[in-house]
Amino acid sequence: MGTGIAQVAAMKGLDVILCDSHSGALERSVINTERYFKRSVAKEKLTQEDAEAAARRISASSDLQALEPADFVIEAINEDESSKKAAFLLLDQIVKPEAILASNTSSISITRIAAVTKRNSQVVGMHFMNPVPVMPLVEIIRGIATSDEVFQTAKALSEHLGKTVCLSLDRPGFIVNRILMPMVNEAFYTLMEGVGTAEDIDKGMKLGTNHPMGPLQLADFIGLDTCLSIMRVLHGGTGDPKYRPCPLLVQYVDAGWLGKKVYKGVYTYAKPLN
Template identity: 65%
Template sequence: MGLGTHTVLGVPIWPRCKVGGKSFYRKRSGRNSEGSEDDKPDRFLGDGTMATASEIAAVGVIGAGQMGSGIAQLAAAAGCAVLLLDADPTALSRAVASISASLRRLAAKGQLSQAACEDSIKRIRCVSTVQDLRDADLVIEAIVENEDVKKKLFVELDKITKPSTILASNTSSISITRLGSATKRPSQVIGMHFFNPPPIMKLIEIIRGADTSDEVFAAVKSFSERLGKTVICSQDYPGFIVNRILMPMINEAFWALYTGVGTKEDIDTGMKLGTKHPMGPLQLADFIGLDVCLSVLRVLHNGLGDNKYSPCPLLVQYVDAGRLGKKRGVGVYSYGQKSSSVKPKSSL
């Protein structure tokens, strides 16, 4: 272990995991930056306990898929101990291999020292039960985009984590207020919407629930900036900011394909060259995951009550057929696996 490191939950970390040179949860009693007395306590715990922790040292990440593994990599590289949870041992092994390869590529390019690379890898510990996250300071879930499943997880996390733990969701569309209502600590529930792949995409969308405290919001915003992210803040409306705008465009691209307005190649080329998008909407949908796109559109449709968000039947059919995009080898496009027989307007 390197000089000055210590362990948290059995994972080696740097002496401090701070944000912008400042502690996360500071008491505001005492003198402020202007030298005047500020006796307002920094209360963020649901039971009114004073927040005294000076740092977030341990981060739990639930879900070892592409999003979860990317978030785990970011937190480890920022100096935090990471507890990566997934019920599937194969998924965990695959995630650790992917994270290790990604960090070593950065080291090979000179963007990260070899020592920092290896230290980051050592900070990640794989765990198999929610109970293993009981002492985490921050837990970020990156599981299936299903409200009921997420609520059940939050109920369990609320029971087993320490009172000061912040519970965050990587949801791309589901109400943070409703997720928070499943817990006894809604003031400590917040949305942290990373974009795929998390180590590369610079944006993070932070969503406050109706009860999210100012202190938790400030801490998570600072932590996100420590991860190297540009932060945008959204109110708790269906789809938030990015997907409120993006998903209708993707849906319209499916309608254009479904009704024969153009081929998938022409639709994507038109948007890439005509609007300077780096990826066409159908290619982007494959990259996001067609199941995720469908889930977000359903949230938008149900939450806003506007039929313009109603998912295109072709998108629904692709998902029903298991054509989920790049992660499955086939979606709108084929990625080296045998394509299914689903074609625009077929058997509908």
């Protein structure tokens, strides 16, 4: 998700410092960005000149300290509350006092993430959709302490990036995943109980309800680890057993079958040649 956000921001004229603690992920991100800009030129969505200018606006580092000059940070690390809190604790010390810290979390409380910082009024949720260059929505989440000014800045930034905003209260799963993820989880129950094959479940939902892709294919695309984390946030945050994660989803994640990003999830994907 970080790669997609960086691509869109750079195309809209913003300087971007892309940061990932895993150098392999950073390399993949740079390669994917080069490919994306090339494809955009080939499809005549971007001129060669604009693609080169956008590429020049992105710098990459595996050291969080590189974010020191940033005015606005959008965190998009794994969907894990303790990792996000640890990252925000560090970011709070690294970036200048007036900088805004946003989280691309799909489900985790912005209020709790903000509470580890000394700038909780300057922390906001900006939930981009996947793939970021294609999907038109940013769901903005105000923590209990998020100021009006910071909300307005996050909204203006989203709109500058060409996105439409919806505003959600800071509740588990917010709006989009409160509704979407139980459907994905139910698709895993349907698969586990043998009601249909993966292909039939996806075909049924795609053609029968006019979704662009079936829920199991969507889960592979999102990342099964992310789907499971969101279900755990919904389950833990509401205490409602209707949100319990499907054991088959748990087992796939235990097996490391995390979806398209590792070429194996519900389905198997061919690895690119280079």
